[in-house]
Every structure is written in C-alpha cells, then in structure tokens.
Amino acid sequence: MNELEYLIVVIIVMALSTYFTRLIPFLLFSPGRESSLLNYVAKSTPPMVMMILVIYMLRDMSYYSFELVYTFIALAVTIGFQVYKRNALLSIVAGTAVYMFFVQI
C-alpha cells in the first residue's frame, strides 16, 4: 500500500465509521412507536447537550490567568448581544472579535 492508497483507505474508513455513528439511532428506533420516555429524553437532550458543549469548549481554560478574564469578557459580550439583540451572528462575531483582540495583543 503506497502513501496515497493509505490515505484513501483511511478517508473511506473514517467516512463509514462516522456515518455509522450518526445512523445507529435511526436504525434502532423507528418513529411512531416511541415511548413517552424516549420522547422525554429526546426533548431534554438539546438543552443538556448545549450546556455540556459550552463547558467542553471552556474546559482547557487555565485558572487564575489573564485568559480566564478575557474569556469571561468575551462570553459576557456574546451573552449580552444575544439577550438584547437576539441576533446569533452578531453575538458570535462580537464575542469572537473581543476574544481575538485579547489573544493577539
């Protein structure tokens, strides 16, 4: 197997593996005969996952550092824009701009 063949095999294997993880729930559960428990789980999952994703993104932040300070400033800007303007793009651009400013100075 030369290097290019290896790359192609890796890409195909990763594609199949990724698709399989996304397909599993649709193969295991068919809509219509869902239990109320499954419905409840499906409804509760997005808020839980969003909470987890936010914390996950912040997990590598070091404590007692300048990073902590500017990350909170950037988060406050993002939250502030989102609460008062309800414009997702604006909130993200503003928060990210603030964050990049502090990272790069």
Place this chain on the structure above:
Amino acid sequence: MVRSAIKISLPIMFGFVPLGIAFGLLFQNLGYPWYFASLMGIIVYAGAAQFMAIGFLSAGLGVVEIAMSTFFLNSRHMFYGLSFLESFGNWNFRKLYLIFGMTDETYALLTTIQVPEGFVKERYFLYITLFSQIYWVLGCTIGALLADFMTFNTDGMEFAATALFVVLLIEQWIMVRRLLPFIVGLISSIVALLLFINHMLLVAIMISIASIVFLRLIKGSSS
C-alpha cells in the same frame, strides 16, 4: 426558503469556514494533494475526527485503530439522532443525507430554530445541512490552497464555536424554560471533567442521558 436557510445557517458559516481553513492548513503539512482536504470535508464531514486524522496519518496508524477511534470520537452523535427520529421524515435520500450531515453545529442549530410557517421542515433542514457542509468544504479547500502562500493570524478564532454554543444555549433556555435539563447537563459535565477529562464530551452526554432517564423513571413510579 433557500435565502432563509442561508441566513439562519450564517452562524455555522462563521464557525466552519475558519475551522475548515485551519484544518486545510494543517492537512497540507502532511504533503498530500490539496483536494484530499476537500474530499475529507465531503465524505467524512466531521470536524474533530478530521483534525484527529491528521494525527493518524502522520503517525501511520492502522486502519482498525482509526476506525475504532473515529467511532468513539463521534459516538456522541448516536445520542443526537434521538432528537430527529420524527423530524427527519421518511426513509429516502434526503433523510440519509440529513443523518450524514448531523454534526455538533447542525444538531445544535436544528434543535434550536423554529421552522418558519409555510416551510416544509425536512426541506428546510436539508438546505441548512447542505449549506453547512458547503461552508465546511469551502473552508477545508481554502485552507489547503492557502497553505503554500500565506499566513494570517487566526489566533482566537476558535472562540466562534464556543460563542455559537453559548448563543444556542440561551435560545434553548428561552424555548425550554425547564431548569432540570440544564442542571443535569451542568452536573454531568463537572463529573465527566473530574473523572474522564480526555473523553469528557461523550462521558458527560452519557451521564446526562442516564440521569434524565433515571429521574424520569423515579418520577413515573411515584406518581
């Protein structure tokens, strides 16, 4: 409908294009032709897994290890599908593609937005998913092509993904208005961080779903 889908998916573009560019730039360090970066964006379409692939490829890891690592890295997506069992509609190519395109970002967006009146949900979802992937593939391609020419300071750009999730968290709160799932998510994250920092994301999602099932069953049996 197309315009509305583009507009609502712009936050994803803002996250995916720079992240894709970062991937393309790194991928080019491996020395393969640029279009393989695009190909990965097209047929693998998984942010974290693609970044991990750069490590696999440079280490020359075995195919079985790669398949298993990819599976574990992406296994959180198994739980994402639960939210779409109904809303992806009947089995057809559209549904197969919607499932294929279910990344963290599209999951977050599709579970948060309200479908405008008069739009067919599945088609609206399809456009959003398709545009999201286009942003990603564009990013991967641009990054791979730029690798030889220029360097620009993207430090801090990764915050865009954090900001997207924060925005969607606020929107979830406005929609759901039940404290419990947020608290369960918070506690699960903390527990997962303390115990399994390397697999925090998957572990936290598993703990949170197990907890919510547990809480529901207790409540069900007492009432």
